[in-house]
Amino acid sequence: MLNPITRADFLRLTAMSASLLLIPNLARADDNEITRDMILSDPDAPVAGNPDGDLTIVDFFDYNCPYCKMAAKSLEKIVKTDGNIRLVYKDWPILAETSIVGARLALGAKYQDQYLPVHHALMDIPGYGISQEQMLNAVRKTGVDQPRLDADMATHADDILRLVKRNLNIAEAIGLQGTPGFLVGAYKVNQALNYDGFVRVVADARARAKSSK
Amino acid sequence: MPYVRILGFVTLLLRLVMAAIGPVVAATPIPADHAFQLRAQLDEEEGIELNWIIAPGYYLYRDRIVVTLDGQRVRTVTEKGEPKDDPNFGLVEVYHGNGTATVPAELLPEKGRIIVTYQGCGENTICYPPVSKTVDLVTLLIEEAPAGGGSVPAAVASGGNQSGVAADVATWGPSQASGTATEAGMFSGGLVSTVLAFLGFGLLLSFTPCVFPMIPILSGMLARAGDRLSLTRSFVLSASYVVAMAAAYGTLGIFVAWSGENLQAALQTPWAVLAMSAVFIALALSMFGLYELQLPQSWTAKLAAAAGNKGSVGGAALLGFGSALIVGPCVTPPLAAALVFVAQTGEVARGSLALFALGLGMGLPLIAFGVLGAKVLPRSGAWLARVKHIFGFIFVALAIWMASRALPVALTATAWGAMFIAIGLYLDVPSLLETPRWRSASLARGAVGVLALFYGCVLVIGAALSDYGPLQPLVTAGLVASADAKGADGFQVVSNEADLDKAIELGRQQGRSIMVDFSADWYTECLLMERNIFAQDAVRQRLRGMLLIRADLTHFNASSKNLMQRFAVVGPPTVVFLNPDGSEITDARVVGDIGVSGFLGRLAKVSRA
Numbered sequence: 001m002l003n004p005i006t007r008a009d010f011l012r013l014t015a016m017s018a019s020l021l022l023i024p025n026l027a028r029a030d031d032n033e034i035t036r037d038m039i040l041s042d043p044d045a046p047v048a049g050n051p052d053g054d055l056t057i058v059d060f061f062d063y064n065c066p067y068c069k070m071a072a073k074s075l076e077k078i079v080k081t082d083g084n085i086r087l088v089y090k091d092w093p094i095l096a097e098t099s100i101v102g103a104r105l106a107l108g109a110k111y112q113d114q115y116l117p118v119h120h121a122l123m124d125i126p127g128y129g130i131s132q133e134q135m136l137n138a139v140r141k142t143g144v145d146q147p148r149l150d151a152d153m154a155t156h157a158d159d160i161l162r163l164v165k166r167n168l169n170i171a172e173a174i175g176l177q178g179t180p181g182f183l184v185g186a187y188k189v190n191q192a193l194n195y196d197g198f199v200r201v202v203a204d205a206r207a208r209a210k211s212s213k
Numbered sequence: 214m215p216y217v218r219i220l221g222f223v224t225l226l227l228r229l230v231m232a233a234i235g236p237v238v239a240a241t242p243i244p245a246d247h248a249f250q251l252r253a254q255l256d257e258e259e260g261i262e263l264n265w266i267i268a269p270g271y272y273l274y275r276d277r278i279v280v281t282l283d284g285q286r287v288r289t290v291t292e293k294g295e296p297k298d299d300p301n302f303g304l305v306e307v308y309h310g311n312g313t314a315t316v317p318a319e320l321l322p323e324k325g326r327i328i329v330t331y332q333g334c335g336e337n338t339i340c341y342p343p344v345s346k347t348v349d350l351v352t353l354l355i356e357e358a359p360a361g362g363g364s365v366p367a368a369v370a371s372g373g374n375q376s377g378v379a380a381d382v383a384t385w386g387p388s389q390a391s392g393t394a395t396e397a398g399m400f401s402g403g404l405v406s407t408v409l410a411f412l413g414f415g416l417l418l419s420f421t422p423c424v425f426p427m428i429p430i431l432s433g434m435l436a437r438a439g440d441r442l443s444l445t446r447s448f449v450l451s452a453s454y455v456v457a458m459a460a461a462y463g464t465l466g467i468f469v470a471w472s473g474e475n476l477q478a479a480l481q482t483p484w485a486v487l488a489m490s491a492v493f494i495a496l497a498l499s500m501f502g503l504y505e506l507q508l509p510q511s512w513t514a515k516l517a518a519a520a521g522n523k524g525s526v527g528g529a530a531l532l533g534f535g536s537a538l539i540v541g542p543c544v545t546p547p548l549a550a551a552l553v554f555v556a557q558t559g560e561v562a563r564g565s566l567a568l569f570a571l572g573l574g575m576g577l578p579l580i581a582f583g584v585l586g587a588k589v590l591p592r593s594g595a596w597l598a599r600v601k602h603i604f605g606f607i608f609v610a611l612a613i614w615m616a617s618r619a620l621p622v623a624l625t626a627t628a629w630g631a632m633f634i635a636i637g638l639y640l641d642v643p644s645l646l647e648t649p650r651w652r653s654a655s656l657a658r659g660a661v662g663v664l665a666l667f668y669g670c671v672l673v674i675g676a677a678l679s680d681y682g683p684l685q686p687l688v689t690a691g692l693v694a695s696a697d698a699k700g701a702d703g704f705q706v707v708s709n710e711a712d713l714d715k716a717i718e719l720g721r722q723q724g725r726s727i728m729v730d731f732s733a734d735w736y737t738e739c740l741l742m743e744r745n746i747f748a749q750d751a752v753r754q755r756l757r758g759m760l761l762i763r764a765d766l767t768h769f770n771a772s773s774k775n776l777m778q779r780f781a782v783v784g785p786p787t788v789v790f791l792n793p794d795g796s797e798i799t800d801a802r803v804v805g806d807i808g809v810s811g812f813l814g815r816l817a818k819v820s821r822a
Contacts, residue, residue: 177243178242183737
């Protein structure tokens with residue numbers, strides 16, 4: 001009784017109690033609602049990791065964000081080592097003009113199932129203020145079918161834009177201030193994390209999910 | 214080794230204090246406008262000087278500072294920044310602490326407005342989208358730039374067919390799954406998780422001073438058990454004490470589940486609150502030695518005698534059962550809430566089991582105390598009197614805390630002030646009379662005493678000026694008024710119990726119903742609820758006339774813990790509705806996101822109440 005509760009304990013305790021109250025069903029959605037479904041299962045949003053994972057991480061990022069790129073390495077690592085995490089990518093181009101270019105390239109490549117290679121190629125360009133040339137060069141090296149990518153980006157321009165707009169709305173709704181943003185289970189983390197940080201949040205999120213079963 | 218226990222107790226107090234003043238900072242970054250504060254200055258010769266005050270740990274990119282006039286980029290002179298030479302980032306210049314840009318006077322008209330766009334990051338944490346502000350060239354007034362002022366999201370938005378996108382989002386709405394989350398949902402979970410949750414809740418409760426009265430009882434019992442106390446024996450005794458205490462709660466659970474009575478409402482009435490407060494005053498007086506509360510001791514003696522020998526398991530159990538009633542008043546709000554949950558389910562077995570777990574959780578630290586404490590059992594002496602006095606002050610504090618719900622604000626503040634003055638006198642007066650034995654110790658005591666005196670005086674004076682903030686008496690009037698600050702969505706944000714009380718008092722004066730939204734920024738559910746429910750027109754319409762309060766649980770500290778305990782909130786998101794008199798409309802309570810229609814249903818209950 002002499003030990004003060006740490007924040008992590010508080011999260012666990014709160015989550016443990018709170019999640020009991022939150023039936024894991026999805027609340028009925030009314031007009032203009034941002035539903036959990038939209039956040040977690042937007043059919044247009046690219047997904048990686050284990051599709052049947054017990055925990056979903058939603059990644060809000062920008063191809064001009066240096067810390068997203070730092071955190072992405074740790075994120076990919078934990079998704080891989082954990083093996084039971086489903087990862088949802090939310091392209092959230094907010095930092096610079098070329099951010100939209102990057103998002104369109106990656107989301108356009110999705111139509112030939114090349115989202116992940118293009119995404120990783122773009123995330124591997126270090127720094128911020130990436131030029132369009134740099135992005136195109138990186139994408140070329142992935143071996144993506146370029147004429148097809150051009151065609152898809154034109155044909156599906158509206159779909160891509162709508163997806164991005166949805167992502168913008170979601171990010172605003174959940175109060176993200178900037179990039180990167182992560183939803184790990186029910187928890188929002190609006191900053192870059194290292195591997196250990198991800199391990200901790202994942203554990204907390206699992207504890208919450210577990211207690212609600 | 215009595216000093217071991219004193220040390221332990223002092224450590225506990227210190228930690229409680231530390232918890233109150235050292236909130237754990239949540240991992241939420243500050244808004245861009247806090248990270249980068251823009252100021253503008255006019256110099257006839259030079260032009261307009263833009264200056265940013267940059268929060269520690271944040272930086273601004275030099276090459277992202279852009280000034281436009283009527284859509285045309287204006288040449289801007291920026292000072293050299295610090296190079297950020299991390300190979301990952303490429304070659305960039307950034308400003309830490311302070312950044313300055315100057316727009317030459319000859320490029321600017323007499324009147325008009327320029328748009329300043331800038332961008333930065335938090336070191337290793339977050340990058341913000343570009344921020345755009347307008348600066349009036351005459352008044353130098355800085356305002357949020359209208360959408361489209363160079364911000365990327367605006368560009369995305371305008372790039373798409375607005376109405377088309379909106380329609381598309383709407384079609385994303387209804388999900389297949391349905392059903393509403395209710396409080397009863399707590400019990401739709403597995404039995405094991407229910408019991409575990411209540412056990413944890415009980416443990417949490419044991420961190421409150423509520424279990425203090427039990428410690429002397431338990432130690433008294435163990436002391437009377439004499440020298441036959443082995444570790445095992447004291448464990449058995451403490452354990453039977455605690456199990457019996459838990460059983461008392463379990464029994465309570467059975468009765469409540471049967472009757473389904475709304476216990477909480479009864480216990481929240483002013484008379485009940487004042488009665489409980491009186492009980493604590495009585496306890497405090499006995500601690501100060503005005504009289505001895507012989508009752509528990511004679512009871513134990515009888516119980517022990519009846520059980521045939523000293524310190525029997527049966528005696529311990531009976532004592533534990535009785536002790537549950539002693540702790541009762543202190544944990545009433547949370548306990549009553551647990552009981553209400555139980556009552557609503559009407560499931561006797563499950564309800565009583567849950568409350569049994571609650572009692573068990575509360576008692577676990579007591580078992581530890583019983584086992585470890587047996588080795589260091591006190592021989593009574595001067596130190597014991599002092600500890601009793603400290604308990605006395607704690608009881609007085611509890612009494613004031615409870616009564617504060619039923620008493621006028623100014624009276625409460627006066628009571629707090631009087632208590633602190635009393636503490637100050639208690640600590641300082643003896644040291645004036647006697648020659649100090651340990652210099653540093655008595656000096657420290659004197660200093661604390663003077664501080665308490667000062668604090669108490671401030672509170673009393675503050676009460677006279679009807680300016681009440683027991684946790685922040687030294688803040689200026691301007692800061693105290695921040696409790697009245699309203700968020701953009703009409704919610705008044707409070708982060709401690711005093712502010713909450715103040716807000717509720719306001720509702721009482723104005724005769725308005727109150728809605729308290731317990732919310733935390735790190736919890737996605739809360740943010741979705743704000744958007745999906747509170748922002749809906751249908752809901753907003755029904756909320757009109759109500760006093761809207763948001764209890765902010767984002768930062769975990771003693772204040773937020775008290776806030777949650779105040780209305781027995783198990784966790785965010787929870788919405789509590791209050792009658793104008795401050796009592797809760799319990800059947801309208803919302804826990805979790807229940808959708809707009811569900812929420813409107815609860816609001817209907819509020820208007821019927």
